[in-house]
Amino acid sequence: MNDAFSLSISVGIIAFGFCIAASAIGAGSSWAWMLIGLLPVIVGTISLYLAIREVNVAQRK
DSSP states (O other): OHHHHHHHHHHHHHHHHHHHHHHHHHHTOOHHHHHHHHHHHHHHHHHHHHHHHHHHHHHHO
């Protein structure tokens, strides 16, 4: 159950970052807003990687 929450939160963080970046591009904002939107994508990707790795380690035991 905790694994499912961890994975869904990570995917949500990634989607939020894409939403910020896409809206910044669509609005014609500066590059700074697009880079700020990519920060949650990077953090969410790292979080997703760690969550998947934790699930794989738990299955091996």
